[in-house]
Amino acid sequence: xxxxxxxxxxxxxxxxxxxxxxxxxxxxxxxxxxxxxxxxxxxxxxxxxxxxxxxxxxxxxxxxxxxxxxxxxxxxxxxxxxxxxxxxxxxxxxxxxxxxxxxxxxxxxxxxxxxxxxxxxxxxxxxxxxxxxxxxxxxxxxxxxxxxxxxxxxxxxxxxxxxxxxxxxxxxxxxxxxxxxxxxxxxxxxxxxxxxxxxxxxxxxxxxxxxxxxxxxxxxxxxxxxxxxxxxxxxxxxxxxxxxxxxxxxxxxxxxxxxxxxxxxxxxxxxxxxxxxxxxxxxxxxxxxxxxxxxxxxxxxxxxxxxxxxxxxxxxxxxxxxxxxxx
Amino acid sequence: xxxxxxxxxxxxxxxxxxxxxxxxxxxxxxxxxxxxxxxxxxxxxxxxxxxxxxxxxxxxxxxxxxxxxxxxxxxxxxxxxxxxxxxxxxxxxxxxxxxxxxxxxxxxxxxxxxxxxxxxxxxxxxxxxxxxxxxxxxxxxxxxxxxxxxxxxxxxxxxxxxxxxxxxxxxxxxxxxxxxxxxxxxxxxxxxxxxxxxxxxxxxxxxxxxxxxxxxxxxxxxxxxxxxxxxxxxxxxxxxxxxxxxxxxxxxxxxxxxxxxxxxxxxxxxxxxxxxxxxxxxxxxxxxxxxxxxxxxxxxxxxxxxxxxxxxxxx
Numbered sequence: 281x282x283x284x285x286x287x288x289x290x291x292x293x294x295x296x297x298x299x300x301x302x303x304x305x306x307x308x309x310x311x312x313x314x315x316x317x318x319x320x321x322x323x324x325x326x327x328x329x330x331x332x333x334x335x336x337x338x339x340x341x342x343x344x345x346x347x348x349x350x351x352x353x354x355x356x357x358x359x360x361x362x363x364x365x366x367x368x369x370x371x372x373x374x375x376x377x378x379x380x381x382x383x384x385x386x387x388x389x390x391x392x393x394x395x396x397x398x399x400x401x402x403x404x405x406x407x408x409x410x411x412x413x414x415x416x417x418x419x420x421x422x423x424x425x426x427x428x429x430x431x432x433x434x435x436x437x438x439x440x441x442x443x444x445x446x447x448x449x450x451x452x453x454x455x456x457x458x459x460x461x462x463x464x465x466x467x468x469x470x471x472x473x474x475x476x477x478x479x480x481x482x483x484x485x486x487x488x489x490x491x492x493x494x495x496x497x498x499x500x501x502x503x504x505x506x507x508x509x510x511x512x513x514x515x516x517x518x519x520x521x522x523x524x525x526x527x528x529x530x531x532x533x534x535x536x537x538x539x540x541x542x543x544x545x546x547x548x549x550x551x552x553x554x555x556x557x558x559x560x561x562x563x564x565x566x567x568x569x570x571x572x573x574x575x576x577x578x579x580x581x582x583x584x585x586x587x588x589x590x591x592x593x594x595x596x597x598x599x600x601x602x603x604x605x606x607x
Numbered sequence: 608x609x610x611x612x613x614x615x616x617x618x619x620x621x622x623x624x625x626x627x628x629x630x631x632x633x634x635x636x637x638x639x640x641x642x643x644x645x646x647x648x649x650x651x652x653x654x655x656x657x658x659x660x661x662x663x664x665x666x667x668x669x670x671x672x673x674x675x676x677x678x679x680x681x682x683x684x685x686x687x688x689x690x691x692x693x694x695x696x697x698x699x700x701x702x703x704x705x706x707x708x709x710x711x712x713x714x715x716x717x718x719x720x721x722x723x724x725x726x727x728x729x730x731x732x733x734x735x736x737x738x739x740x741x742x743x744x745x746x747x748x749x750x751x752x753x754x755x756x757x758x759x760x761x762x763x764x765x766x767x768x769x770x771x772x773x774x775x776x777x778x779x780x781x782x783x784x785x786x787x788x789x790x791x792x793x794x795x796x797x798x799x800x801x802x803x804x805x806x807x808x809x810x811x812x813x814x815x816x817x818x819x820x821x822x823x824x825x826x827x828x829x830x831x832x833x834x835x836x837x838x839x840x841x842x843x844x845x846x847x848x849x850x851x852x853x854x855x856x857x858x859x860x861x862x863x864x865x866x867x868x869x870x871x872x873x874x875x876x877x878x879x880x881x882x883x884x885x886x887x888x889x890x891x892x893x894x895x896x897x898x899x900x901x902x903x904x905x906x907x908x909x910x911x912x913x914x915x916x917x918x919x920x921x922x
Contacts, residue, residue, distance in 0.1 A: 340736055371736075376729050392737060395640060395734065396737050397630030397633065397636055399628070399631055406626065444625050
């Protein structure tokens with residue numbers, strides 16, 4: 281399993297799971313999931329049957345775990361009372377079409393807002409606000425049955441936001457949308473994230489959606505955790521070192537790096553420079569590693585032509601992890 | 608505007624703001640939405656077709672109401688007597704008996720509309736993602752349906768009582784003399800509402816189609832009535848009375864009015880090997896407790912079925 285660093289030890293994680301397990305009639309849907317995710321935007325990735333929906337239902341407190349525990353925003357989801365309180369503070373946008381055609385978006389949102397505990401007047405006011413925010417201000421009194429797919433997705437998003445949640449769970453929010461609609465929905469999610477300062481979990485199998493909207497990622501496969509951590513670090517591969525290309529005395533350059541405590545090895549025309557293992561606090565800092573490389577080049581008179589961390593796309597990471605897991 | 612007056616105005620910012628106020632109690636939210644569901648069940652915010660159907664049922668009920676008001680006034684005018692049927696002597700019980708079909712039709716209209724659509728259009732998960740238990744969801748929907756049916760039963764019956772009181776020579780005397788009827792009337796309306804509403808809820812929970820649910824509600828009660836009638840004709844025994852479950856609630860209503868009377872039925876009697884004859888038989892109804900328990904059993908089974916179905920769907 282791959283685990284990125286980052287503020288995992290923050291005092292109030294959005295989601296914290298310890299050995300979270302869910303079986304349906306003995307069949308494992310989620311197996312021993314241990315996570316500690318700080319607030320932010322989190323992409324939940326995995327193929328069909330990976331356990332994404334089970335994870336969301338557990339996080340919402342709709343399912344009781346077979347084993348293990350989960351705390352969301354500090355609430356223990358296995359305790360019914362706490363799960364109820366949690367659901368006041370969590371918004372959920374299901375993947376399926378789930379809107380009654382004979383209701384207007386306005387009526388539906390007021391209703392759901394009130395059910396979340398908002399006073400009636402507040403629910404009405406917030407419904408206006410949220411429907412404007414998602415771009416349905418002009419259409420709010422029309423029956424939902426006459427809406428396009430894109431408008432329905434916006435209503436689904438709006439109902440997840442109307443009660444001012446701290447965490448929003450979005451299950452395939454771009455499902456069924458054309459490319460333009462998809463871009464608009466992703467822009468909307470980014471805008472909402474910025475304006476509302478809330479945490480969101482985006483469950484999808486569309487990797488570009490996660491790349492565009494999330495700063496952390498959880499990758500599941502067959503109910504097991506394959507990887508989790510900050511997206512940038514996972515795709516960059518923080519421990520894989522820095523690729524350096526120089527023109528000059530390679531031997532002296534390598535020796536200088538080793539003197540400064542960095543491990544380096546030649547790979548073709550490049551030199552891969554690693555932070556020491558176990559890493560010291562200072563030398564593990566990427567900026568410090570870059571500084572040492574620059575200093576070593578200067579000291580040995582080498583010309584520095586390239587210096588960067590080898591990175592890959594999320595898709596490459598995903599395929600790599602799935603390939604490893606498949607043996 | 609004088610020089611000292613400043614123009615006044617408010618700026619409403621249509622932007623998103625986090626809510627930092629207090630949340631209302633869950634029971635208050637559920638009660639509020641139950642009342643909203645009740646309004647919708649009676650036609651508010653519904654399609655024109657739905658409103659017409661509710662109005663149609665209301666017109667039928669109005670016709671029954673006027674019939675009982677006029678006939679009972681005529682019976683009073685002619686002084687009553689031993690030959691007058693009980694439904695004329697006590698028009699309130701008779702009215703409740705006559706609106707059985709109205710309540711059945713109404714339950715088949717409003718309860719499936721409250722329950723089936725949420726499953727058909729998968730709105731149900733949206734409710735459960737809120738602070739709401741499955742049984743609270745069911746209470747919200749079921750009580751809205753029962754409330755609507757009770758309103759349709761109790762409202763005109765109360766109006767009938769008030770009408771009779773005002774048409775009597777001394778309204779206060781009429782009320783004093785008919786206090787027992789008033790009590791029975793106030794109790795019987797909810798009994799019928801709970802019975803029809805619960806049964807409709809149980810049946811509606813088995814399907815996500817409003818049409819199938821409505822058909823099943825009407826079909827089941829008609830079928831049981833038909834089977835009961837046929838068995839009475841063929842067998843002629845008292846236990847057959849219990850086959851017609853719709854009769855349970857009406858017998859409870861009769862008991863409340865103190866009008867439990869023997870039931871006259873035609874029975875096929877075999878005289879000789881090849882000769883059968885139709886004979887009239889009077890069957891004594893069971894004790895009110897039997898019908899009370901029967902009504903409670905139907906209500907309990909219906910709610911349990913609905914709870915099990917919706918709980919399964921929630922997981």
